[in-house]
Amino acid sequence: MDQLALLGRKGLDKLAAFGRAGMILFQSLVAKPQPLVMFPLFVKQIYFIGVLSLIIIVVSGLFIGMVLGLQGYTILVDYGSEQAVGQMVALSLVRELAPVVTALLFAGRAGSALTAEIGLMKATEQLSSLEMIGVDPLRRIIAPRFWAGFICLPILSAIFAIVGVYGGSIVSIDWLGIYDGSFWANMQNSVNFYDDVLNGLIKAVVFGFVVTWIAVFQGYDCIPTSEGISQATTKTVVYSSLAVLGLDFILTAVMFGEL
Amino acid sequence: MRMRILEISVGAFILAGILALVGLALNVSGLNVSNTEGAYTVYARFENIGGLTPRAKVTMSGVAIGEVTEVILDRDELVARVAMNIHSDVDFLSTDSSASILTAGLLGEQYIGITVGAEEEYLQNGDFIEDTQSALVLEELIGKFLFNEVSE
Numbered sequence: 001m002d003q004l005a006l007l008g009r010k011g012l013d014k015l016a017a018f019g020r021a022g023m024i025l026f027q028s029l030v031a032k033p034q035p036l037v038m039f040p041l042f043v044k045q046i047y048f049i050g051v052l053s054l055i056i057i058v059v060s061g062l063f064i065g066m067v068l069g070l071q072g073y074t075i076l077v078d079y080g081s082e083q084a085v086g087q088m089v090a091l092s093l094v095r096e097l098a099p100v101v102t103a104l105l106f107a108g109r110a111g112s113a114l115t116a117e118i119g120l121m122k123a124t125e126q127l128s129s130l131e132m133i134g135v136d137p138l139r140r141i142i143a144p145r146f147w148a149g150f151i152c153l154p155i156l157s158a159i160f161a162i163v164g165v166y167g168g169s170i171v172s173i174d175w176l177g178i179y180d181g182s183f184w185a186n187m188q189n190s191v192n193f194y195d196d197v198l199n200g201l202i203k204a205v206v207f208g209f210v211v212t213w214i215a216v217f218q219g220y221d222c223i224p225t226s227e228g229i230s231q232a233t234t235k236t237v238v239y240s241s242l243a244v245l246g247l248d249f250i251l252t253a254v255m256f257g258e259l
Numbered sequence: 260m261r262m263r264i265l266e267i268s269v270g271a272f273i274l275a276g277i278l279a280l281v282g283l284a285l286n287v288s289g290l291n292v293s294n295t296e297g298a299y300t301v302y303a304r305f306e307n308i309g310g311l312t313p314r315a316k317v318t319m320s321g322v323a324i325g326e327v328t329e330v331i332l333d334r335d336e337l338v339a340r341v342a343m344n345i346h347s348d349v350d351f352l353s354t355d356s357s358a359s360i361l362t363a364g365l366l367g368e369q370y371i372g373i374t375v376g377a378e379e380e381y382l383q384n385g386d387f388i389e390d391t392q393s394a395l396v397l398e399e400l401i402g403k404f405l406f407n408e409v410s411e
Binding site for chain 2: 040043044046047050051054080081083084090094152154155156158159161162163165179181182184185186187188189191192193196197201
């Protein structure tokens with residue numbers, strides 16, 4: 001009986017956490033806009049979240065594109081259709097890998113940092129001090145970070161995709177000797193701007209929303225001790241990775257699947 | 260000053276994102292603005308082009324010498340008309356050259372193979388290659404084969 005009660009309490013706790021997450025989202029985003037105050041904060045967060053994530057995104061995009069080119073070539077050359085490697089690299093990058101891998105890296109690089117930063121602000125009572133002097137911490141701390149994450153992930157994803165395609169082209173054209181005209185022609189014939197590129201971008205927007213939301217909420221809701229912050233950071237990475245992969249399946253089924 | 264550097268890097272970041280998107284649009288999904296410098300155009304009419312698409316390669320003895328720029332339906336002759344850009348250093352294609360549509364591998368892409376003739380005059384910009392051979396369409400071949408089997 002105790003077990004049952006424990007299970008019920010856990011479930012209710014999770015439900016309450018969901019509710020708090022929704023309330024934080026609502027309270028930080030729905031308010032009178034104050035562009036003069038908010039804009040510098042927002043730019044600063046784009047710098048910390050987006051610009052500083054650029055290196056890891058570019059390097060991993062390059063290597064993933066190169067690996068795709070190499071793997072695709074070794075398989076396709078058996079069927080004498082190694083020209084299709086461009087198509088394979090571009091489609092898998094634009095549709096799947098760019099949004100998903102960017103979101104996973106983003107959760108590890110920027111999401112965990114967001115959680116730790118906000119959690120430490122809470123532990124050192126900076127958030128309560130803000131409230132004391134009459135500044136809403138949700139508006140001042142959470143909202144710019146949230147918007148920055150929301151804007152940055154699609155940009156990073158687009159950069160990831162283009163760098164990956166060029167990585168694939170370096171391997172297949174320059175090293176493996178595929179004729180570059182057919183590499184690009186096959187790619188351009190099969191990749192559709194609206195169906196593939198824009199849908200990939202929509203995925204990145206959704207992931208940006210979810211990952212930043214989870215990161216910000218975990219930070220704001222953490223137990224204000226050093227242990228609590230470490231737990232919250234772990235949760236951010238785990239939950240956002242799971243959410244990204246699960247949502248990716250749903251989005252893919254809606255966009256490309258026949259479900 | 261610190262804020263200024265920060266703003267500049269954020270601006271560069273957003274610009275890089277927009278450029279990446281433009282790159283995806285133009286280069287990867289093929290809203291293409293091709294450059295035709297240092298090349299001349301010749302045309303050829305084909306009965307059937309099979310799966311030939313723009314940007315397919317044009318070869319001579321297997322060496323790439325240009326690419327297909329346009330595939331349209333000729334209104335007068337009611338056949339396909341293909342425009343090819345040939346590199347300007349390949350200026351020795353005689354006027355009686357023949358063009359045929361070939362397939363790379365069994366399932367590969369299609370391209371144009373050019374065989375030169377014996378004429379002394381060379382193809383100029385805007386000339387037509389008269390001697391052409393259409394793409395092999397697998398279904399037609401199988402159809403002919405079956406038809407022959409039945410009639411025997």
